[in-house]
Amino acid sequence: MSLTTAHSVVAPSTNSKRIAGVLVVGYALISIVPLLWIFATSFKTPPDSIAYPPKIVFQPSIEGYCNLFTTRTRQTPEYINSLGPATGFCDETVRKRNMVIAGPSNFLPRFVNSLIIAFGSTFCAVFLGTLSAYGFSRFKVPLADDLLFFILSTRMMPPIAVAIPIYLMYRELGLSDTALGMILLYTAVNVSLAVWLLKGFIDEIPREYEEAAMIDGYTRLQAFWRTVLPQATTGIAATAIFCLIFAWNEYAFAALLTSGTAQTAPPFIPTIIGEGGQDWPAVAAGTTIFLVPILVFTILLRKQLLRGITFGAVRK
Amino acid sequence: MLNRTADNVARATPEPLAKKIRGISDKGLAWLFISPTILLLLAINIFPLFWAIYLSFTNYRANRPNEVVKNLGLANYRRILGDQDIWIAMQTTAHFVFWTILLQTVIGFTLAWLIDRKFRGHAFWTTIILVPMMLSPAVVGNFWRFLYEPQIGLFAYAVSFVTGIPPTNVQMLSNVELAPWAIIIVDTWMWTPYVMLICLAGLRSIPEYIYEAAEVDRASNWRQFWSITLPMALPFIMLAVLFRGIENFKMFDMVNLLTGGGPGSTTEVASITLKRQAFESWRTGYSSAFAIILFVAVFGLANIYVKALNKVKQR
Numbered sequence: 001m002s003l004t005t006a007h008s009v010v011a012p013s014t015n016s017k018r019i020a021g022v023l024v025v026g027y028a029l030i031s032i033v034p035l036l037w038i039f040a041t042s043f044k045t046p047p048d049s050i051a052y053p054p055k056i057v058f059q060p061s062i063e064g065y066c067n068l069f070t071t072r073t074r075q076t077p078e079y080i081n082s083l084g085p086a087t088g089f090c091d092e093t094v095r096k097r098n099m100v101i102a103g104p105s106n107f108l109p110r111f112v113n114s115l116i117i118a119f120g121s122t123f124c125a126v127f128l129g130t131l132s133a134y135g136f137s138r139f140k141v142p143l144a145d146d147l148l149f150f151i152l153s154t155r156m157m158p159p160i161a162v163a164i165p166i167y168l169m170y171r172e173l174g175l176s177d178t179a180l181g182m183i184l185l186y187t188a189v190n191v192s193l194a195v196w197l198l199k200g201f202i203d204e205i206p207r208e209y210e211e212a213a214m215i216d217g218y219t220r221l222q223a224f225w226r227t228v229l230p231q232a233t234t235g236i237a238a239t240a241i242f243c244l245i246f247a248w249n250e251y252a253f254a255a256l257l258t259s260g261t262a263q264t265a266p267p268f269i270p271t272i273i274g275e276g277g278q279d280w281p282a283v284a285a286g287t288t289i290f291l292v293p294i295l296v297f298t299i300l301l302r303k304q305l306l307r308g309i310t311f312g313a314v315r316k
Numbered sequence: 317m318l319n320r321t322a323d324n325v326a327r328a329t330p331e332p333l334a335k336k337i338r339g340i341s342d343k344g345l346a347w348l349f350i351s352p353t354i355l356l357l358l359a360i361n362i363f364p365l366f367w368a369i370y371l372s373f374t375n376y377r378a379n380r381p382n383e384v385v386k387n388l389g390l391a392n393y394r395r396i397l398g399d400q401d402i403w404i405a406m407q408t409t410a411h412f413v414f415w416t417i418l419l420q421t422v423i424g425f426t427l428a429w430l431i432d433r434k435f436r437g438h439a440f441w442t443t444i445i446l447v448p449m450m451l452s453p454a455v456v457g458n459f460w461r462f463l464y465e466p467q468i469g470l471f472a473y474a475v476s477f478v479t480g481i482p483p484t485n486v487q488m489l490s491n492v493e494l495a496p497w498a499i500i501i502v503d504t505w506m507w508t509p510y511v512m513l514i515c516l517a518g519l520r521s522i523p524e525y526i527y528e529a530a531e532v533d534r535a536s537n538w539r540q541f542w543s544i545t546l547p548m549a550l551p552f553i554m555l556a557v558l559f560r561g562i563e564n565f566k567m568f569d570m571v572n573l574l575t576g577g578g579p580g581s582t583t584e585v586a587s588i589t590l591k592r593q594a595f596e597s598w599r600t601g602y603s604s605a606f607a608i609i610l611f612v613a614v615f616g617l618a619n620i621y622v623k624a625l626n627k628v629k630q631r
Contacts, residue, residue, distance in 0.1 A: 052483070158611065163594075164378075167595075294452075
């Protein structure tokens with residue numbers, strides 16, 4: 001009798017499974033509360049958000065989102081009454097607080113900066129990374145191990161330590177506070193991850209495919225283009241998502257090297273303030289909009305997650 | 317498309333030249349593929365590193381670019397090693413790294429061990445647990461300031477609900493005793509899933525037949541855990557500790573937004589000190605020297621650790 005088909009002697013008992021399940025679900029629920037709270041706060045009115053005791057049941061409002069996308073000025077009730085009827089929901093909400101919308105806030109441009117810089121640097125890092133990974137995977141490169149270690153070691157430097165000379169260099173080159181400068185920097189940081197991950201993925205593609213293609217008359221370059229790349233799509237996509245997440249989330253460089261035109265969302269969101277302190281519903285709204293893409297990516301990536309976070313060291 | 321162009325060019329050119337275009341030698345192709353990455357890293361990582369090394373021997377200040385730069389020799393390094401504040405910052409960092417890694421390893425491993433029982437729905441709940449680590453530490457850290465607010469914050473409310481302490485007295489961020497723990501809690505919340513995920517891979521890599529053999533030998537569950545599960549998962553646990561150790565030694569974003577190093581300098585980890593010296597006091601030369609010392613420290617410790625890790629793996 002085989003042990004695996006019949007009742008395995010080492011399978012956990014039903015009881016121990018149940019206890020394990022309860023504990024894990026308990027942890028998951030507690031750890032998700034801060035995120036649910038962000039989401040809930042984004043739909044509260046400012047008074048509701050700072051109520052004591054904290055309100056779990058409340059009247060939902062999109063005031064936080066209105067405040068996130070606009071700047072407002074306080075006006076006298078007489079002035080507000082002299083205006084025409086309110087245009088749209090946000091206008092109406094704001095007027096109830098004796099304010100009028102003065103213009104758009106900086107959130108949208110900062111968000112767009114985040115998109116440009118994240119996608120730009122991801123494209124460059126994955127492009128360079130794929131080429132290098134193929135080079136390291138298929139050819140005898142002298143000192144390959146040392147070069148690979150060098151590529152990885154660039155990631156060990158504290159970001160602030162790198163930022164000091166980069167700050168000076170960018171000032172000389174006129175790259176301070178430009179999207180190009182940030183794309184270059186994030187590409188350099190991400191390329192180490194891209195090379196290590198992609199080398200793992202390409203190593204797994206049998207060499208025989210290319211060799212067969214080359215016997216059929218393809219050159220090495222054609223074989224790379226037509227047989228290796230299509231097979232590596234999953235790996236390339238997973239790597240791209242990891243690079244994208246890093247660039248999207250990055251704060252230290254962005255906070256020190258950008259201040260205006262090229263500022264990304266992470267250093268901007270904490271600066272959203274209302275009258276008398278931080279406007280928490282607006283901050284929560286900005287945080288929610290900022291986090292949703294990452295949530296989607298995490299779910300898409302869950303099978304490759306382990307590989308990505310260990311630089312390909314653990315593959316399951 | 318690229319290949320077709322290459323083909324056409326190759327067909328139209330005389331034989332020896334065609335060979336060169338069609339079949340760039342493997343060696344040539346290898347360098348063609350690898351050199352752009354190396355060049356980029358040289359320009360954006362290595363060149364600045366050497367610049368920082370040069371600056372660390374000078375009294376250069378980035379906010380006074382026109383002043384004459386004086387060579388100080390090793391004076392900056394000597395001053396850092398004798399600077400009381402730097403040593404306090406290093407102690408704060410060590411405290412932070414030690415406790416975050418301890419908590420994350422214990423909780424992370426326990427969770428992985430529980431998830432490995434494969435109860436119904438374990439895949440779904442694992443994904444839920446993984447979410448915090450994918451988020452931006454800066455943006456989420458910033459929001460924790462709200463959760464930590466005395467009285468109106470959810471954390472303060474929960475603590476007072478459980479312990480009975482008035483919620484206005486739960487001042488996680490402004491109390492000198494509590495602030496270091498405030499950052500440890502957020503870091504643990506964020507990164508326990510990371511350790512858990514790696515440990516889970518370790519547990520799943522243990523072949524079932526070993527447990528079957530142990531069962532035949534009537535080894536107790538307790539015995540099985542200590543002589544099979546833990547030793548075989550150890551390389552994975554150590555790998556997780558390595559990655560978390562490096563990351564937390566460099567910790568900047570979450571702490572900068574939560575406490576900014578305060579109150580006073582109770583949560584001033586090394587990166588915060590570095591930022592204050594470099595971008596607030598503008599002591600560029602001095603802070604470069606500190607940066608170099610930090611880099612050498614991470615690099616040296618990581619190297620020693622990797623050697624130990626390889627020894628455990630070989631056992």
